[in-house]
Amino acid sequence: MVLHISNVSKTYANGLKALSNINLRIEKGMFGLLGPNGAGKSTLMRTIAALQEPDQGSITLGNIDVLKQKTDLRKVLGYLPQDFGFYPKVSAMSLLDHFAVLKGISHKGERKEIVEALLQQTNLYEARKRNVSDYSGGMRQRFGIAQALLGNPQLIIVDEPTAGLDPVERNRFHNLLSEIGEQVIVILSTHIVDDVKNLCRHMVVMNKGTILLEGTPAEAQESVRGRIWRKHIDKSEINEYRSRVQVISSYISEGKIMIHVYAEEAPGTDFIPVEAGLEDVYFSTITKN
């Protein structure tokens, strides 16, 4: 099953152009959507999840026309939004059961089985009787994934799932996602480069509603190989460098500032070449425009 997105554009009522002419072909496996806040990632994901209507363009999943056959899409969709909550005072078990009913799993025995299995899977089984609204951040995200997995979905969309998780939880979450990615299409949006690096077979970098870069993480890294340079500078010098060269990132380091610069050749003698990471790809892409 393949997800085709072609010529999708969306402009909000306030004139903000959230998506402009997006074309993507996404196959089974983990697909990373990388971009800064406000890049249009969430809009794109909601549009794929049929929670928003694009102004133009078409989206198909296999032979489902997403924009027309919304109900058919929803039958094979698992969606974990960026910002979500749960009803207060409902236990994980009954809430997941609730979602299962909504997803059409009407056979009671089957429902009980899948709900328990998913709680096991996401390691929430012991905490199943507690209220989801009292869960910690990581548990909430795992619960979110559990509900997304209900009903054998073919397309799973997860929007910034690891934001705010501690490293252990994040790691767990990655494991879970990568396993899911072996079966179905998983679209993961994030602004954390490592997430993509670790998990995704394919990725795009988005900013201001357009796709700036597409490929595998390795290809991407290859594309900037030998073009990233670094230098320690004084705080006061930063603006000067910014005007002169393409500074893609800057970090405070030992009281000075370390800048990474994108350039075909060394911009100056005291610049040292850097082994480009995915992070540099990302920053160079979004600072280019």
Added chain:
Amino acid sequence: MFKEIFLFDLKQNFGKPSTYIFFGIFFLLTLILGLSVAGVFDVATGDSNIIGNSAHAVSGIIVGLNDNILGLVNSVILVAIMATAIQKDYEYNIHPLIYTKPITKEGYFFGRFFSAFLTAVFVFSAQVIGYYVGCLFGMDTPRMGTFTLMNYLQPFLIFSVPNILLLGIIFFSVTTFTRNTLPAYLFCIVLLVVRTVSSNITADIENKTLAAILEPFGSEALNHITRYWTPDDQNTRMIPLQGSLLYNRILWTGIALLITILSYLKFSFTQFLNPVTFFFKRSKTATASQGYAHAPLSALPVATQRFSIKDNWKQLFYLSGFEFVKMTKSTFFIIICALGMAMMFIVAQYIGSMYATETYPVTYQIIESVASIFQLFILILVVFFSGNIIWRDREQKMDELIGSIPVSNTVLFFSKYIALIYVVAVLLAVASITGMLIQVSMSYYHLEPLLYFKAGLRMLVGYTITAGVCMAIQVFSPNKYLGFFLSLLPVLFINIIFELLEWRNNLYIFNSSGPGMAYSDMNGYGHTVKSWLIFKSYWLSIVLLLCLLALMVLPRGKEKGLTARFRLSKSSFRPVHKIALALCILFAISAGGYIHYNTHILNRYVSPKQMEEEQAMFEKTYKRYERTPQLRIVSSYIDVAIQPYKREVQVEGFYYLKNKYNLPIDTLFVDYIGGEKTNYHYNTLQPLREARVIVDDKKSGVKMFVFDQPVLPGDSIRFNFNIYFKPKGFENRGTETEVVYNGTFFNNRVLPSIGYNPDSEISANRAREKYGLPHKPRMAAVDDSVALRDNYISRDADWIRFETVVSTSDDQIALAPGYLIKQWKKAGRNYFHYKMDSPILNFYAYLSARYEIKRDKWNDVNIEIYYHKGHEYNLERMIRSIKKSLEYYTHHFGPYQHRQVRILEFPRYASFAQSFPNTIPYSESVGFIARVDDKDKTKIDVPFYITAHEVAHQWWAHQVIGGNVQGSVLMSETMSQYAALMVMEKEYGYQAMKKFLKYEMDIYLKGRTLEAKKEVPLMLCENQGYIHYNKGSVIMYALKDYLGEEVLNSAVRTYLQKVKFQEPPYTNAIEFVHYLKEATPDSLQYIIHDMFETITIYENYVSDLSYKPTVDGKYKVRLAVGSAKFRSDSLGKNEQVPVADYIDVGVFARQQNNTAQSDPEKVLILQKVRMDKPEKTFEFIVNEKPYSAGIDPYYKLIDRTPDNNTFTFGSKPPKVNIESGRNKK
């Protein structure tokens, strides 16, 4: 610091649109009220002595807007403005930014509070401003007086401002300390309870002062201090800040200030971060267990997703259950239930009290008077929950999770709808069970669960409609709170406004039920069940239509705006949906069309204004025949066939009409019930003498004949008529309740009458002006010699012979005045032949129902009670009353002209008892279900009293009848009151009279404040109930006290024997009062003048009282009392006259065994003294320790302040201000 915070916040508040929206809501509402008072709307007009722009009227508006559900709207708006003044910092999460600034606590707390308070004062000022602007449109009309700013400002300052302060600080504190607005909203509902309960408690006269002080908003206090204000007082006086109102305002403003200070002291920036919780448990955050081992995903069991129609239904009901559980588990629901139940119990204590006698808590009473309170709660709950369930997913950020799930909009929406219906059903069940518990707790065991179920089902249908519309509105509304207000539009506001405009077509009055008919034990829901069903299906289809439209824009995902939401949802707008939509439209149109056909085509839809125009037309056309001499009915023979289950009546009858004048009569004016689409069909109206028809006006109901040969003096002719009654379809409002399945009751008003009928004229003079008609006196002058030729019961007859055959279905008994001379069955119907053996007034009635009969006998008089099975409670009491009455009346007034007395129960569509010749129809709601506590001597035995009154009419109305002029009710109603009082006094002792007379005085004093035309002295009474019943009781009892029972009775007996069964000209009140004067000694002649010929009001009061023990173990009492006497004009304007009257003074001891069984006090001294000075001091020696003392302690004289007649020793009577017309208390 205060100033900066205050001004900044104020600027913020005045920058918010909501401030102006609230202002606008109040402004519009009161503007419309003002316009309506100003007479701007094109509606029917009534008379009134009251102007709309007096301080009293403005106070009434302010206080009225704070009542009931409108008060709830006030509270909710106040919560919105004031509750979050500090809480908003937390809500928007900027408190860390603010609390870390160097601000002072007082600056922050008071700055925020006062800016919110000032905003609220601004918003509420719209209530006064709107009303003021509305009133301006009535300037220079009699509806308005001189415009004075103070009349508007003063009530605002006395009522609005302290109330805003009180409620504001409570909402502000509660919200600030709990950091949640829910408690404030719940408090609004508690306030609703307080309002309802306090107004119920004050129905009992004894608690009034206390209730006036304790009710928080000053409305009871206002009622209390102005309760006896005459129209003149109401129009001219400011609201005096004194007495109970002053105490009330001081008490509650004090409480408000106290709460403010306490809240200020309690408030601290750190506390605010740790809210006080009372209902809400703080949640603990769960932590994850650490182990992390799991099976591969592929090992997950397979679960099939099914999306068949059957599964959709399953989903629907599963979800409804889920939503239902969520709602019923909420604090709000539980508190509403608990409050509703508590309130039902409280209000049940005061159920149906009349003269402080309770009725049995029969099921329909519980349902109507008690459950109606619960209904208000249900309404609140429906509005609240419909907002919450529509917005909850978005508020709890579940919207995207749910939105991406393969569940249809239809299932999502309707599951919530069904859940809400479940919730209402549960509440109704709770109300029903509470109702039954109340019945059991009052030792009433005739439980009718089936009736509760039926009533509950009817209400459920109504709420289903309301809930649907509220939910659809919430879907369309861009905001939950706006949604709440929009929901109130159809549910509340529109109906109020349409009513003011007299737009009464039930097709556009939301959730209308069609013609209403109260539930009756006798007749059940009667014949309106069908029309009710049609109306409800009409509204249900409209509401479903709205819901289906709402489905198309159901919020799913994050799209904002209706068009975007429609684009997203339109794919689910499938054929099924379209068909459903079309069906709803089709159904709404056909139900609406059918309703229109019934209400406008089969029946006539007339607005009150149109009715007025037709009355004017009738008068203009036919008034000229008013004094044309007419033949008079001397005999009626009528054959009546009642088909109760078809609601049809056929009448075939004839009159004998006699020329009682000295001139030949050549015209015959026949008046009957006309109208275009009337239920009454007058097929034959034909004199049996050659005559030609000169007018045949079916619309006005007039047919006139000119005889070829005039009827000579003394000659009679026969007049035949045939009438067919058959209602067609159903009306818009109201329905004929005279002919019903069980409990038919109609009188000879439906038969043709002879001569022009002035009762069809417009009576309100303001309306008459509109149509160019001259002002009309309510009744002819007492000595109008033309009017005295008619009696006030009928214009076209004097004393008639009466005979009738009446038939009905085989399970019913049909009744009419007269003696049963034959009874038979024919063709499955029961026939009864009644005949009178002596002449009667032209006043008779027909009844038919499934009756039980109870018989008894007094001497040779047969006593019969025809009653509905199950209503046996007071039959013995009624019979005893009949016997005692017959005994007293035959002994004191003269012989009884009949050989039977019958009481006939009829359904509660009217609540009176009425005396026809030897026959007394008696409403099921009057007396039949009264519960008399024989042990409590101070309670009045209502069935006994009403029966005695009605039996007295057999003398006072059916023997003596006054002319059709002012004051004639004195010899019927007032004398019947007197007669009943005497029978009651013989039976229950004079102590029982005390409370009764106090009630009568209270009703009189209140009644005169509502007088729309003019108050008149008793002997000129123009059929004004508060005068001829209530003032009449007090005066006749006092007269008996002054003259003595024997002297008075012998005077009235002499009068009665002289005038009974007289032919015209009839007697009048002048003649009656003349007999009283004759019997009165010279020294007391003034009382006749005071009581009958003028409106005389006293102010009798205690100014000081004390006692000292004497050496011989007795007590020396010193009592200073005052008396002022006033003559009142027709508007209640008083003029003081010198007092030189004989008035009781009394000293009382406390009864030793002071239980309810005995008299609460013991008389030590009771004597008449002459009050020839405004104040006098008396000294008495009494044998026992005195407890209380006073002047006119039994309220024999009409007293404008009955409360200050007696005081207990040790209390300090307040100073009485004679001049201002009102005492300071």
